Amino acid sequence: MVVRRRTRTRGKGRSSVHEKPLTNSVHVVQGERVHMPVEVRAATGVTAQFLVPAGPARDTLAAAGLAPVTPVPGRVPATLGFVHYLDGDLGEYHEFLVALMCRQPGVRGSTGVFIHWLPVDQTFTCEAGQNIWGFPKEISTIDVSTRGKRTRCEVRLEDRAVVAMEFGRGVPAPSAMGAMTLDAYTHRDGVLRRTPWTMRAGGTRMRPGGARVELGDHPISDDLRRLGFPRDALFTNHIGELTMRFADATPISSRS
Template sequence: MQAHAIQGERVTLPVRIRDAAVGSAMFAVPAGAAQAVIGYSGLEVAEPLPGRAVCSLAFVRYADGDLGPYHEFAVAFLVRPPGEPPSPGIRGRLRGVGAFIHWLPVNQEFTLEAGRTIWGFPKEIADIPMDLTGRVQRCAVRFGGRTAIEVAVKPGVPMPSGAGAPSVDAYSCLDGVTRRTPWTLTPSEVRTRPGGAKVVLGDHPVAEELRGLGLDRARALTTSTVGHLQMVFEGAEEVRA
């Protein structure tokens, strides 16, 4: 059993999240601009349609898990498996895609160290207030009182039990090393809808990147909320992109 020492505590793999809640929105963005954002990773964005990539914004409240309770915000892009050319058609272009985690602020030091040490996730400390109780779910990311980004999503219609991706490869790149982490999700109380997201960008460097992708004026492809989410994170392995 693989284990890591984090701030004097032993964290064993796989890491399990027993309860979390999520709000998210997915956007179609120019593939060239998205590729420029993640070029440092050596990975290539997936293009469900020629010239278009997918960027996801997600905020997560972790209530019960091996890394303790905390808030998290993620900017991610769908990417192709390293070294595999795209296949014809939309399904072919999406076969085997993973999620490249470009930015991952959190509000607790323990998960910061664990995420960077175990998986190479690009975590940094921020103030991340969120409200998941209202008719519109809201989250903000702030540094020293200055807002980097605000996201609001409107929950949609209930989805059948078991809806959602059961597993995906999560990719990260930290200190020049690109890694892949097998990631299993078990969602319940899922709601989704077309559109339904509002994004307000501040003056953080990542906000400038997202503004360059047009996210401050784009309509979301879909928005989703998950009332209860369980997750399992396996160990990371280095990949040659």
């Protein structure tokens, strides 16, 4: 069965009609019904890849019941990124991402990414992310500006600078064929969850380096320092056309 839903793009006063399969999984957020899976029909984003020391990352992941992935001995791949969601079931909003590559100890084929911090600038997606998937979302100020070929994203909490990244424009790169699905792990209220996260990217541009990080004076800034994020990225990926799908989260384990 297919139900025709009216999805509002929050914050801009626009609305559009989309066809979406009716499933048994429905969540209520701020009085609105959110049908699974959640679709993102249009977004743009930038991701910067880093290698951080394994020790601090191992401590962070162990608290959630996970282990680091170390393709380079003593180093864990980590991502800082920015996404502008333009059209999706949760509305229009900006988001900043901090993620570590991880796996479930002793579980073959469980490699994924642990979402360590995920600030957003709209309340609906914040509440939905926390309650449906256990994402570590919180309301923040996210300012994005572009000058020439460089884009700057600044994140502030409680009127204090947390992190800023400046991205350089890359060169056109072949887009991946088809969709890519990976597991996103979250840990909230003592529960470890796994969420299948499917992405399809187009209009990509890549370059070595390409991003520079500045940390502020907030306690979260100190946490990013503790994780050992270097000032400069290994490489940066600009995505001009991004679609995503988030399935329901599966609880894996609980710990107090």
